[in-house]
Amino acid sequence: MALAPINDPQQLRAWLAAAAARDAKAFRSLYDATSPKLFGYALRILHKRELAEEVLQESFVSIWNSARSYQSQLAAPMTWMAAIVRNKALDALRRVDGTLEIDVDTFDSTILNALHDPGATPIEALQISSDAKALAYCMSMLEGLHRQVIGMAFYHDLSHSEVAQQMAIPIGTVKTWIRRSLERLKTCLAKGERP
Structure with missing residues (x-):
C-alpha cells in the first residue's frame, strides 16, 4: 500500500474520521503515514529510543480513543497528533525524573558538565562555544523554579x-518568572559573565 505524504492533511483528516468510526484499516494507514515523523518528534524530546517507542505507542492509543474529538477547524491533523505525542513525552519525562526540568540531554550535557568540571582538558574546553558556555552559565545562575519555567517554555516548547x-501555579506567575528570567539572562550575557 502506498503511503500518503504526511503533508496531505485531507488524507490524514479522512483517516482520522474513519478511525473515529472505528475503522482499523484507516487507522493503520494513518499510523503508517505519520508514525516515523511522530517517533522522531518524541525522540527529540526524550533522547531515549525505548521511551520514545513507549510514548509513540501510548500516543496512538490516545489518538485511536480520541479521534472522535478531533476538530479539523482547530488544528491540522499532524499538529493535533504532535500535541498528543508532546504531552505523552512530557508525562514520560516526569515519570522518569519525578519533575520536569531542563533535562541534561536537552540542554547539552557537554556544556553543563564542562561548567562543573574544573579538570576538563583544553581540547574539551575548546569544543564548547563561548556563547553556549555563557548561556549555560547564565541559566545555571537562575533560581531553580525560574530555570524550570524557562526550560519548559523554550526547550519543551x-x-x-x-x-x-x-x-x-498561576499563569501570571509564569509570565512574570519568564519575563524576569529573560531579563536576567540578557543582563548576564551582556556583562559577559563566565564561570
Whole structure:
C-alpha cells in the first residue's frame, strides 16, 4: 500500500474520521503515514529510543480513543497528533525524573558538565562555544523554579498556560518568572559573565 505524504492533511483528516468510526484499516494507514515523523518528534524530546517507542505507542492509543474529538477547524491533523505525542513525552519525562526540568540531554550535557568540571582538558574546553558556555552559565545562575519555567517554555516548547498547568501555579506567575528570567539572562550575557 502506498503511503500518503504526511503533508496531505485531507488524507490524514479522512483517516482520522474513519478511525473515529472505528475503522482499523484507516487507522493503520494513518499510523503508517505519520508514525516515523511522530517517533522522531518524541525522540527529540526524550533522547531515549525505548521511551520514545513507549510514548509513540501510548500516543496512538490516545489518538485511536480520541479521534472522535478531533476538530479539523482547530488544528491540522499532524499538529493535533504532535500535541498528543508532546504531552505523552512530557508525562514520560516526569515519570522518569519525578519533575520536569531542563533535562541534561536537552540542554547539552557537554556544556553543563564542562561548567562543573574544573579538570576538563583544553581540547574539551575548546569544543564548547563561548556563547553556549555563557548561556549555560547564565541559566545555571537562575533560581531553580525560574530555570524550570524557562526550560519548559523554550526547550519543551510549552505555552505559558501549559507551563502554569504543568507546574500548578498561576499563569501570571509564569509570565512574570519568564519575563524576569529573560531579563536576567540578557543582563548576564551582556556583562559577559563566565564561570
